[in-house]
Amino acid sequence: MLALTSDKWLLISASSWRNSPRSILWWNGEWKTTDGGVLCPAVWEEQACNTHCCAGNEGNGAGGCQPCTPGRFQPSNDAKGKCTACPIAHYQDLSGKAYCDVCAAGKYSANASATSCANCPLGFYCDEGTDVPVRCPAGRYGDATGRVDEKCSGACSAGYYCPAGSTTPTAVACPAGTYNPNLGGGAVSSCAPCPIGSYCGLATLVPIACTSLLTAGTTASTGAKSAGECQCGIGNYLKHPAGGNMSCNACDGTTTKCQAVGEELSSIQLLPGMWRQSNTSESQWITPCYTASACLGGPNMTTQGSPCREGHTGVKCAVCEDGWFGGKDGVACSPCGGDLTLSFIPAVILLLVIIIVVVAFCRGGESL
Numbered sequence: 001m002l003a004l005t006s007d008k009w010l011l012i013s014a015s016s017w018r019n020s021p022r023s024i025l026w027w028n029g030e031w032k033t034t035d036g037g038v039l040c041p042a043v044w045e046e047q048a049c050n051t052h053c054c055a056g057n058e059g060n061g062a063g064g065c066q067p068c069t070p071g072r073f074q075p076s077n078d079a080k081g082k083c084t085a086c087p088i089a090h091y092q093d094l095s096g097k098a099y100c101d102v103c104a105a106g107k108y109s110a111n112a113s114a115t116s117c118a119n120c121p122l123g124f125y126c127d128e129g130t131d132v133p134v135r136c137p138a139g140r141y142g143d144a145t146g147r148v149d150e151k152c153s154g155a156c157s158a159g160y161y162c163p164a165g166s167t168t169p170t171a172v173a174c175p176a177g178t179y180n181p182n183l184g185g186g187a188v189s190s191c192a193p194c195p196i197g198s199y200c201g202l203a204t205l206v207p208i209a210c211t212s213l214l215t216a217g218t219t220a221s222t223g224a225k226s227a228g229e230c231q232c233g234i235g236n237y238l239k240h241p242a243g244g245n246m247s248c249n250a251c252d253g254t255t256t257k258c259q260a261v262g263e264e265l266s267s268i269q270l271l272p273g274m275w276r277q278s279n280t281s282e283s284q285w286i287t288p289c290y291t292a293s294a295c296l297g298g299p300n301m302t303t304q305g306s307p308c309r310e311g312h313t314g315v316k317c318a319v320c321e322d323g324w325f326g327g328k329d330g331v332a333c334s335p336c337g338g339d340l341t342l343s344f345i346p347a348v349i350l351l352l353v354i355i356i357v358v359v360a361f362c363r364g365g366e367s368l
Helices: 340-367
Strands: 009-013 016-019 024-027 030-033 057-059 065-067 236-239 247-250 324-328 331-335
Touching: none
Parallel strands: none
Antiparallel strands: 009 016, 024 030, 057 065, 236 247, 324 331
């Protein structure tokens, strides 16, 4: 192998020549030109032939080589190649490169010829070599750019749920009437109906028991949304004292009965034989009637108190109405007309007497 510095033709190897006005020296394991350029260890042809350029370069059309621009590459030392655009999910920010770098995790490139990769946006994650960001899965959220895997930034908060692509742990609050004590809810189905006996406001983690408000508190069904839906349970009635706190009072079973959730003082049912003056009369003012059969009981009220049996009125249904008579302790009032059957008896007797007289008269006449 010869190294000449003055001749027009410079011998590079035993089998290849190149027309070069510059000097070429072997230095530190590389062929170098006198102006500092570096030649690749490739086979060179005559100037009249197409030039084989080093990797990272392409022919310039004038017999020389030029570096690939950023976003492009050329991988071969001996191919008659042209610089090619970096594919999607890759980039090259330098010129004269034989390769493109893959986008790192947390970044992406959706376009060819990229000179850089963009950060994965909020609510998405990007694996290494991503061209299209992937939404954070339901139940997770991404509150920062550059998330690298499906874990994103973390799990959705309890009391909330996060659809795919959420950017906050409190993306959507569980609606009133439901609750969610768990992390990672991904849909409204993650929010369970509030159980009977409790109420749940917006974004509830743990249902609030009605017993925290009323000693015998409960609800009529699941899905209560506020404390206003708490009622007294079966066997109790709700009392609204003026200027005081509401409370549940037990129906005693001997004067009243509370057979449904939500009974109030105004709606409790009196047992038959019991009487009260108004629907605000409390249990101590509910008293037995003098004649049990005169008082009907029940939840309805009249202008004079609890409903009475027909023919009765007044306090404890102890007064007979007009057209009725009698009535005393243990005995009900009766209509003034009496029993219609009894009213016909005298007429029947009179009719029988007349018939007897007529018959006797007729027989007496025959004997004469």
